[in-house]
Amino acid sequence: MSYCLNSFLAGCGFGVDEPEDMEYNEMEQEKNWVIEVQDVSYTYDGDGKKALDGLNLNIRRGAKVAFMGGNGSGKSTLFLCLNGIRRPDTGRICIDGKPIRYTRKGLLEVRGKVGIVFQEPDDQLFSASVYEEISFGILNLGTDEETARKEVERVIEELEITPFQDRPAHALSGGQKKQVAIADILVMHPEVMILDEPAAALDPKHTGKVEEIVESLTAKGITVLMATHDMDYAYDWADEIVLMHEGKVIRQGTPFEVCTDRTALEQASLELPAVVRIYERLKEKGRIPGDIAPPGNVDELIAYL
Amino acid sequence: MLLIDRLSCQSKLRYINASVKLMYAVLTLALCVLSRSAAVAALVFAVNGILTAGKGGIPLSLYIKLLTVPLAFLIAGTAAVTINISGEPLDAFAVPVGEWYITGSSAGICQAFRLCATALGAVTCLYFLSLNTVMTDILAACRKLHMPPLLLELTLLIYRFIFVLLKTGTAIMTSQQSRLGNRDFRTRVRSFGLMGSSLFILAVKRSNALYDAMEARCYDGSLKVLSREYPARRRQFAFVILFELFLGGVWFWCG
Numbered sequence: 001m002s003y004c005l006n007s008f009l010a011g012c013g014f015g016v017d018e019p020e021d022m023e024y025n026e027m028e029q030e031k032n033w034v035i036e037v038q039d040v041s042y043t044y045d046g047d048g049k050k051a052l053d054g055l056n057l058n059i060r061r062g063a064k065v066a067f068m069g070g071n072g073s074g075k076s077t078l079f080l081c082l083n084g085i086r087r088p089d090t091g092r093i094c095i096d097g098k099p100i101r102y103t104r105k106g107l108l109e110v111r112g113k114v115g116i117v118f119q120e121p122d123d124q125l126f127s128a129s130v131y132e133e134i135s136f137g138i139l140n141l142g143t144d145e146e147t148a149r150k151e152v153e154r155v156i157e158e159l160e161i162t163p164f165q166d167r168p169a170h171a172l173s174g175g176q177k178k179q180v181a182i183a184d185i186l187v188m189h190p191e192v193m194i195l196d197e198p199a200a201a202l203d204p205k206h207t208g209k210v211e212e213i214v215e216s217l218t219a220k221g222i223t224v225l226m227a228t229h230d231m232d233y234a235y236d237w238a239d240e241i242v243l244m245h246e247g248k249v250i251r252q253g254t255p256f257e258v259c260t261d262r263t264a265l266e267q268a269s270l271e272l273p274a275v276v277r278i279y280e281r282l283k284e285k286g287r288i289p290g291d292i293a294p295p296g297n298v299d300e301l302i303a304y305l
Numbered sequence: 306m307l308l309i310d311r312l313s314c315q316s317k318l319r320y321i322n323a324s325v326k327l328m329y330a331v332l333t334l335a336l337c338v339l340s341r342s343a344a345v346a347a348l349v350f351a352v353n354g355i356l357t358a359g360k361g362g363i364p365l366s367l368y369i370k371l372l373t374v375p376l377a378f379l380i381a382g383t384a385a386v387t388i389n390i391s392g393e394p395l396d397a398f399a400v401p402v403g404e405w406y407i408t409g410s411s412a413g414i415c416q417a418f419r420l421c422a423t424a425l426g427a428v429t430c431l432y433f434l435s436l437n438t439v440m441t442d443i444l445a446a447c448r449k450l451h452m453p454p455l456l457l458e459l460t461l462l463i464y465r466f467i468f469v470l471l472k473t474g475t476a477i478m479t480s481q482q483s484r485l486g487n488r489d490f491r492t493r494v495r496s497f498g499l500m501g502s503s504l505f506i507l508a509v510k511r512s513n514a515l516y517d518a519m520e521a522r523c524y525d526g527s528l529k530v531l532s533r534e535y536p537a538r539r540r541q542f543a544f545v546i547l548f549e550l551f552l553g554g555v556w557f558w559c560g
Contacts, residue, residue: 136522
């Protein structure tokens with residue numbers, strides 16, 4: 001369905017300021033897409049290969065979407081495009097139904113709505129002071145100092161940063177830096193939060209902590225896009241999985257739909273999640289009835305037995 | 306430097322308003338240097354020792370160790386004032402070397418002594434500031450004083466990235482060592498050069514990534530940040546002013 005809509009939209013032309021915006025804005029409101037990506041291509045300077053190659057994608061408001069695909073499949077480039085850091089060579093991106101305008105004001109608006117937590121916290125944290133670090137984004141949005149101060153303190157409390165808020169950034173552990181990196185964005189009250197491999201290089205305790213924070217984001221109504229290589233986690237957590245390969249979306253759907261598409265999984269060099277493998281084997285052997293709904297996670301599978 | 310950074314985080318005087326500490330350190334330093342008086346310098350030296358090692362809780366042994374750092378400069382500097390090579394012997398001492406004398410005057414020795422005291426006193430002022438105030442607080446205080454924003458932003462970024470690059474450099478060095486990168490002098494020099502060049506490339510990459518990340522948070526060319534505030538107490542200001550007046554008095558009476 002979404003693909004039909006996309007090709008129709010693509011037919012409408014993909015200039016930046018087309019007059020027919022109004023018409024399909026109404027359609028989008030119905031669909032409630034928070035992000036629409038239409039035929040987007042992007043090539044890095046001095047690189048012959050397209051990082052994004054005619055990519056199409058729609059994201060429902062409030063969804064939990066996992067982005068999967070090998071290194072260099074274009075996830076990070078796509079994220080930078082969604083936030084207006086990279087401007088697509090062709091195609092267009094709509095946030096909240098409005099195409100991104102690449103003007104100072106337009107970009108400010110987009111970046112206030114879509115926040116990115118980068119994979120490497122050391123690339124994101126620019127100040128040695130946690131408090132200064134978190135206050136940066138919200139001040140840039142033009143919030144007055146008093147409100148900003150309150151918000152910063154609220155986020156510090158909420159993400160349980162208080163115990164290490166007075167430590168310099170270089171004395172924080174990887175997990176603590178990640179918490180600060182998420183606070184950086186959360187303080188800006190984004191509609192969409194992009195997390196680029198948030199659990200990379202974290203120990204299980206901090207991974208759990210990050211997962212907890214991610215759940216709380218969804219509870220607040222924030223749309224969460226997450227790049228991850230952890231198939232089991234993606235299957236359990238996501239409403240939708242997007243498989244990317246060579247700058248294209250090769251499959252988008254519910255975790256079960258995507259995980260049963262062997263060809264797409266193979267193309268993206270991904271393994272089936274353990275739950276699905278066991279579920280299919282059990283079904284084959286007749287240990288569980290064939291008409292039973294696929295389990296969403298390990299606990300559900302155990303309940304079937 | 307890492308030691309000073311770590312100590313400043315642990316100091317018990319850390320949460321005292323940075324402006325008060327900055328004012329104290331700068332005024333005391335100015336008086337100490339301007340007066341050139343041994344009495345003022347001795348007083349400053351003692352008070353800063355009590356403040357930093359006593360009130361601030363910086364281990365005394367470390368404090369003394371840090372004070373020996375500028376000693377080499379002091380010795381070199383005072384030697385130039387006290388020791389002359391001259392054809393005529395001066396009044397304090399004279400060691401004949403052939404036709405010449407290695408000699409010094411009592412006025413020179415007196416001056417060297419004053420110089421030494423003043424320099425040590427001045428150093429303790431700077432140590433007081435840097436051992437009891439974290440860098441970001443000093444920057445925040447400077448921001449309040451309307452120092453040029455460009456300078457402050459650069460300092461802020463440089464301070465943060467010293468540690469990031471240090472970490473990366475250490476990691477590269479460790480990995481070189483684990484592959485026998487420092488077997489002999491030749492390989493050591495080569496490894497060091499390789500580390501330098503890859504560190505440079507990494508620094509450029511990092512700065513690009515950082516710029517992207519800052520842009521993603523609506524960076525518009527000026528680094529706007531808020532710092533945590535520790536309210537300044539009137540009493541603290543009063544103490545500082547009284548102390549400075551007292552120092553002025555000592556300067557006046559003892560010269």
